[in-house]
Amino acid sequence: MPVTRQRLTAALCTHSSFSFGAGTAGPTTLVRRAAELGYGAIALTDTINVTGGAELFAAAREHGIQALIGATLPVRLGDHVYPLVAIAASRNGYRTLNELITHAHAREERDVPWPVLLSHTADLIVLTGGRDGLPARLLAARRVNALEARMRELRGAFEGRLFVQLFHDRLPWDARRARVLRRFAQSLSLPVVAAPQVRFAKPDDYRLYDALVCARLGISVQEPHPERPRNSAGAMPSPDEVAARLPFPEALQNANFVAESAAFELLPERLVTPAARIPAGLTADQQLERRCFEALLTRYDVETLPPARRKLEEELATVRALGLAEFFLVAAEVTDYCRAHGILAAGRGSAAASICCYLLGITAVDPVKYDLLFERFLHTGKATMPDVDIDISSARRDEVIAWVESRFGAATEAMVCNKITYRLPLAIQDLGRALGLPMDQRTKLSRSLGRDFRGMSPRRAREAAVAFDEVLGDAPAKEVLIELLSAMESAHPRHIAPHSGGVVLSREPLTHYAPLERSSGGIKIVQLDKDDAEALGLIKLDLLGLRMLAALERAREEVFRLEGVWLDLADLPDDTRVWDLISAGATLGLFQVESPSQIHTSRVMRARTMRDLAHQIALIRPGPIQSGTVHPYLRRRQGLEPITYWHPSLEAVLGKTYGVLLFQEDVLRIGVHFAGMTWTEADRFRKKVSSFRDVADIEPDRQAFVEGAERHVGATREEAERVFEAVKSYQGFGFAESHAWAFAIHAYASGWLRVHYPAEYLAAIMTEEPGMWSPSTKRHEARAWDVPFVPLDVNRSGVHYRVEWARRDGKPVKAVRPPLCAVTGVSADAARSVMLERLRHGPFVSVDDLYARVALDRDVLEVLARAGALDALATRRAALYRVGVLTGSAPAGEQPLLAAPTPTPGLEPLGVEGRLVWDMHTTRFSTLELHPLDLVRDQLREWGASSLAQVGRQARGARVRTAGLVVSRQRPPTAKGFAFYILEDGPVRAQLIISPDLWSAHRTLVRDAALIVADATIVDTGYQLTLKAETLAMLEGPFAVRGYEFG
Amino acid sequence: MVPIEVQPTRGPPRALRWTDPLGRAQDARVARVLDDWDYAGRWWEREVRRYYLLLETDAGHTLEIFREGDAWCLSRVSD
Incomplete structure (x- = not known):
């Protein structure tokens, strides 16, 4: 047989x-x-x-x-x-x-x-x-x-x-x-x-597996361990x-x-909404309709009501068809909670195009007034989860998340996770340790990667050979390490961590979908990232902490405290002075328009309306930059070139953007109105356009697009090809128009506060630190805002930057007082204990008095003394000496039983330069007007370097030698290898453009330099002083600024 | 390690020949293969994989041999 x-x-x-x-x-x-x-x-x-x-x-x-x-x-x-x-x-x-x-x-x-x-x-x-x-x-x-x-x-x-x-x-x-x-x-x-x-x-992966096991076990490859493999049988x-x-x-x-x-399908066909609170006797659809129609009558007048009603009815029909009413109601519950508790919160992203979201109070943008496209958010063919992202004041986001957990129950709510994938530095740490490389060598290697390589996947290690050569020379481990790194997959996960704001809410216990765990920080997370959660049919709400909202909230409270005025930040009056400020490019500290490129755009754009501002915010993004939108847009807006369209039918789509592609919605509308796609097809096409990495991925869509356009609007093949090429180049991240509008509202509010309440606004942005600029840069910008600082003081400073009335030239003026927490190493709890004692028993009269009344650690007292917080009690050196003597004699926070120890000898007070250095080391800024560059002014004169203020007075095209403190380093992927550094000298800043050749020639310098001396040509003047670097040199300084970095 | 000649060069070994430490030629016929295993070696020092065989000879001896690349070596003999 x-x-x-x-x-x-x-x-x-x-x-x-x-x-x-x-x-x-x-x-x-x-x-x-x-x-x-x-x-x-x-x-x-x-x-x-x-x-x-x-x-x-x-x-x-x-x-x-x-x-x-x-x-x-x-x-x-x-x-x-x-x-x-x-x-x-x-x-x-x-x-x-x-x-x-x-x-x-x-x-x-x-x-x-x-x-x-x-x-x-x-x-x-x-x-x-x-x-x-x-x-x-x-x-x-x-x-x-x-x-x-x-x-x-x-x-x-x-x-x-x-x-x-x-x-x-x-x-x-x-x-x-x-x-x-x-x-x-x-x-x-x-x-x-x-x-x-x-x-x-495959068997060849054995080495990498062994090294990863060693890394996990914390041993080197030289050490035997039963968990280590002995051959490639794990393939x-x-x-x-x-x-x-x-x-x-x-x-x-x-x-x-x-x-x-065990055959079953894990991935479902439909999304499952969480359970909303619905009054008895009503369905979710009825409750949604009830709330929306009630709000409709209060938000629109006789003229605007009919189109708004039409839009609402269309949206409700879509929501009904998709069974998503409860999703909207749940999102509204979150924003209702925020409103009821005075927490600034606003929906962003494509949801801002929904009239339902607007009427429910989830978003603040009127989609009817601004003609926003709902289909970017939701349409009946959409099988994927609609994005509702809610920005929440970062200072109170935890409060909101805690409420969400209590409202929806511990079993049905959790944060989604992020899959943290290896980048070169972390992979070098893990695999280098496994290969026995000492810690200092691994750290040196990680640092030497610099901006060029540190964001790379380990798989591309060989491209960073120059950094490996610099640190490891000819060490045999070098090649083995590079081989291991190169063998890793491009998205090799190392661990999972909580997402920045994505919360999943489920009708059933989340264990129906995935396990739950607590992160090392104690946050409950579900073992799904946002894409997995969507794939498994869960709906996610993004509750994102936005520092600017916290800053606006804080500024509003400061204004109320000092002026008794409560501002409605969502409904501020239109003010010419705000537009003048933005048009002048004086936008440092403003939301979304403070980067060097936005400052430049502000001056060209000269925004006068919210629409202008929304467009400006959307303009400087990878999508518009790569599709060549920026210059035509600005030139057409200024009337420097005629507005043209690739095809007459596109005027209806691109009319408001001067005929260029600016928003994600433009791609969608072109797909539908030009190429004859359905909304579902157009949405898929849009996603592909924004995310494709290889041209080959998008090319298969060309034929259908072109034929669709020929059929739908009678475009010629050439015209259709031209439009396809334009759309194809809108690659990478671009803004949804609705998102740009949502951000424009915050940007305007920040500008309005800057104009009307600069001191309160400055205190708020110093506390919450939104945006890209360091405290030191903001401190020097405050000179242009005419807002003085008053010193850190243990008898006056608190937990946050506060505004107080001071006198200048005999006149009252609002000044900003730094908090004790501004000092590195001083916690909010420590600052509060000082404040409370001050409140109970009055100001401190001496260092001994402070020491006896508040139980502060020696480290905290020392750093407060160094930072100048005790200046009102003793000079810094004397205070520091006193802290040393006192901590050696009795415990802090207790009245001493014996007489005061040895008196403090006469110590020479710290000079102004010394104070600046100590300030910068302890608080990252100084209330002194002296700038760090002033400390090396003599050296700069020796180099023949002019100050940036002097350079700013010269004409375009002039060749100069100048210097500055590096406060921002950007090398965006869209800039074809060019880098943009911001040099600072007092209140003056300049953008230094570094060419790819210069970058390669000075790889170490551009990575490590805190102070740069440059020979350069002036490209632009004014607020946007711009220099094109020709040669670079590094100057040793007493400290560096930890500024903004990108790219 | 003592180089050893294994016959046939492909498939299960049947005959072995090697030179002992005193310079005498030794022959053995393989009665059966008792076990086989892989050892990948210290890859970080560029050692190559070894394939081990544990054999019993007609004479009742147990031999441990391994192949590294194309070459066979005798690593252990017990009787």
Whole structure:
């Protein structure tokens, strides 16, 4: 009789790189490899997580194989932990698995106690683990009776779903081990299953796997460890190889049987909304309609009501069709809460185009008035989650999130996670340590990567060879390290961390979708990132902390405190002075328009309306920059060139942007109104345009686009091609128009406060630190705002920057007082304890008095003395001396029993330069008007370098030698290798343009220099003093400014 | 390590020949393969993979041999 050889079709025990430090390949790579090798099914069984699940199922669908989701659970039995593989047999089993993983993460030991495992068994298939598993280890220890007892317990709990796992790692006696395990299983009438543990896709990945294991274990490759591999057996084997190593037909057959038994689709077709509060007797749709129509009558007048009503009815029909009414109501609950508690919050993004969002108070932009496109946000063909992003005052976001958790319940609310992927510096730290590179060498190497390479994926390590050569020279480890880094996948995850604001809200417990865990900072997160959450049918709200909203909120409170006026920041009057300020480019400290390129654009654009401002904000983004929009837009706006359209039909779409592509909505509208796409097709096309990396990805769309345009608007092939090319070049990030409008409102509010209440606004932005400029730069800008600073003072300063009345030239003037917390190392609690004591028993009269009344650490007292906070009590040196004497004599915060210790000797007071240096070291800025560059003025004169103020008085085209403190370094990817540094000298700043050649020639200098001396040509003058660098030199200074960096 | 000649060059080994420390030629016939395994070596020092075989000879001896690249070596003999 012919014997049919059993063929293995399922890889059941596969670890991806989501088994952090215990796998090298992403789920997609593993699926691709499994398909290549002829498997029909693959199970992902990462260690206590299912984070790779959504990717696995999507990839498996693409490659036509079956995906199974499971996890490896560390199960605790007494003092020992045994890995056990659990595979979900159904959606219900998936929930059980998630509950077990959640349980493990809730424990400090991150494991599943045996009784917990036995009480969570529904629809789970269990494999007993590989070399470290319970059977293999107890058999090796000859504890057969104990093993039998445990296996009987497992068999009872997982009846018919427990399999003894056979493995073969090509280690000595593995064949015999497999036979023994099989015999043992037979003795208990348990089925066996062939399931070698896969840790990487191909044998060559073995080295990287070993290095990652070492990094995870914190050992070097020289140290042996039982968890380290000894060969490449962790590579995915072919079914034939498994059959040869484990020649037991029933084990192969059972693997196939497990795969067949565990077939279910993880990714649903529809989104599931969270449960909103709805009055009894109403449906969600009725409640949404009720709220919207009520608000409609208050927001619109007779003239605007009819179009608004039409738009609302259309939107409501779409929302009804998609079953998303509760989603809108839930988002409204969040903004309702914020409003009721005085927290500034406003929706941003495409949601600002929705009249429902506007009427519910989620957004502040009227989409009817500004003709915003709802279809960018939602349309009936949209299968993906609508984005509702709500900006919340960063100072109070935690309060809102805590409320959301209490409102929706701990089981149905969590932050989504970010998959933190390796970049070169972190990969160098981890793999370098594994290779035995000392810490200082790793740190030096990470630093030497500089702006050129540090953002790169480790895979591109070879491109950073110059940095490796600089630090490692000819060390043998260099090449090995580069090889390891190059072998990493481009998005190799290292760990997960909370997302900046994405909250998922679910109708059912979140463990229906994924496990929950707490981040190291205590934040509850679901093991899904935002894309995975969407793929699994969850709806996400982005509750984003926006520092500018916190600053606006704080400024509003300061104005109220000092002037008794409560400002409605969403409804400020239109003010010519605000537009004059913006048009002059005096925008430092203003929301979204304070960068050097925005300052330049402000002066050209000369915005006079909110529409202008929204356009300006959207203009300086990668999409418009790369599509060549910026210059035509500005020139056409100024009347320097005629407004033209690629096709007459596009006037309706691009009329308000002078015929150029500015917004994401423009791409959508072109797709629909020009190329004849449906909204769904156009939305897909828009996404592709904004995210494609390779031209080949977008080219397949050309023909359909061109033919669509020929058919739909009668465009010629040439015209259609031209439009396609224009759209194609709108690559990378661009703003949705609705988003730009939402931001324009905040930008205007910031400008309005800057004009009307500069001191209050300055105090607010110094406290909340929105935007890109350092405290030191803002302090010097304050001179232009005519806002003086008053010194840090332990008897007057508090927790935040505050405005107080001071006198200047005999007249009252509002001045800004820095807080004690501005001093590095002084916590808000420490500052509060000083304030409270001051309030209870009056001002401090001496350093001894402060020391006796407040229990402050010596470090805090010393840094306060250095920062000048005790200047009113003693000179800085004397105060510092006194702190030293006092801390050696009695505990702080207690009245001394003995007489005061030794008096302070006469110490020479610190000069003004010394005070500046101490200020900069302790608070990153100084209330003195002296600028750090003043400390090296003599040297600069010796170099023949003019001050920036002198340079600013010269004409365009003049060649100058000048110098400045580097306060911002930008090298955006869109700038073709050019870098833009901001040099500062007192209140004057200049942009220094560094060419790619100069950059390459001075790689170390541009990376490390705090003070730069440059020979340069003046390109522009005024607020936007711009210099083109010709030569560069570095000047040693007493300190650097930790300024803004990008690119 | 002692170089060893393995016959046939492909497939399961059947005959072995090597020179012992005293310079005498030694021959053995393989009765059976007891085990085999892989050792990847210290990859960070560029060591190459070794494939080990544990063999029993007709004479009742146990030999551990390994292949590194194309060459075979005898690493252990026990009787």
